[in-house]
Amino acid sequence: MKKKNKDRISVLTLGCSKNTVDSENLIGIIKSAGFNISNDFNNTDCLIINTCGFIKPAKEESVQVIAEATEAKKNGNLKKIIVTGCLAQRYKEELEKQITNVDLFTGLNSSKEIIEYLKPDFKKELIEERFLLTPKHYAYLKISEGCNHKCSFCAIPLIRGKHLSRSKADILLEARKLAEKGVKELNIIAQDTTFYGVDTYGSSQLSDLLKHLSDIDKFEWIRLLYTYPLNFPLEVLDVINERQNICKYIDIPLQHVSSRILKNMKRKMNHGQTSDMIDLIREKISNAAIRSTFIVGFPGETDKDFKILFDFIKNKKLDRLGVFTYSREEDTTAYQLGDTVPEAVKIERRNLLMEEQMSISLERNKSFIGRKLKVIIDDKNNDGQYIGRTEHDAPEVDNSVIIHSKRKIPIGSFQNVEITDGLEYDLFGAIS
Secondary structure, eight states: OOOOOTTEEEEEEOSSHHHHHHHHHHHHHHHHTTOEEOSOTTSOSEEEEEEOOSSHHHHHHHHHHHHHHHHHHHTTSOSEEEEEEHHHHHHHHHHHHHOTTOSEEOOSSOHHHHHHHHOTTOOSOOOOOOOOOSOTTEEEEEOEEOOOOOOTTOOHHHHHOSOEEOOHHHHHHHHHHHHHTTOOEEEEEOSOGGGTTHHHHSSOOHHHHHHHHHTSTTOSEEEEOOOOSTTOOTHHHHHHHHOTTEEEEEEOOOBOOOHHHHHHTTOOOOHHHHHHHHHHHHHHSTTOEEEEEEEEOOTTOOHHHHHHHHHHHHHHOOSEEEEEEOOOOTTSGGGGGOOOSOHHHHHHHHHHHHHHHHHHHHHHHHTTTTOEEEEEEEEEOTTSOEEEEOTTOOTTTSOEEEEEESSOOOTTOEEEEEEEEEOSSEEEEEEO
């Protein structure tokens, strides 16, 4: 890192889309305090690292990035380091003892503390105006914070606390501001979006919120992420099916389907209920794309448990799939169960699921050949091809459409693309 510009601050974001929104809000406040933001992490005075502390690989990545920053500071290429986010929230005392070259460790919702550290004499009222880190045509909208579920493997409630819904008025105001900035695709996020409003209104208000968001006519796509299967508000499915600008897409992390493992995970659902939920989504929403995530190697997971999961994936043919190996997390109730499944077995099981999913995805993608699909254009690669997504693909995590076009296509525009070929995780198309 070469130090050239004083008072330039960079924010490096690790982890999920919720962290992205946190960083966007933080950058907005930093800008309102009069600092310059640098997107060049090698050309900055102060580096703020927004960490992830969810599972072991994410924690290791965060620690590695912090170590690289401290080395740059040691070499005189960086003036200050601030570490914030989930890892700092969860392990602040341990980090302060182990890493002494960081100027400030601070947890979540710490914008004021960071500004006061950077500019002790700052008196101006802070204005929280998001600075989008995503391409300008799509954005994430966080509708709540924290989680009330007590899944035995999950540290999120320990890090982010209990569920706290934002007011509808605040959410809709932010949504309108995003629309005015040119956002065309709104991705709704939270630790659990389906629980929205239960803490403040006594029942889920997600369907009502979706209707109000749908009425903002500048959004062509509204996508619902991070839903929770238990007590899923079924009226949400009707709203998704009825509203044209709400993507026919459900992200519903199931984690497992063996009744025994689900019980030990404290998911409060069994195999039959989980299977019925998938069937109901497909019954209620025509042409629905379902994305889910699963954990393999949970303590005590037997070959029989895994076969139940494998057969579920094979038979239900989910559209999008992510598989994680179990990460033993301190202070979770599953921690006392140990880590009984060998790492090699975890990896083998993950690979078997993903190989099966690859064949499912390939078959599905081949079925689109010859059809025209509505695609949002995200980028253009070095080969002159455009990269886009269908309504069945969330940004950053799902499939892409690789497009050949003889004419220039505006980034962020919607195009009708004729699909010419399909691979496991990519569609290929052309625009005449």
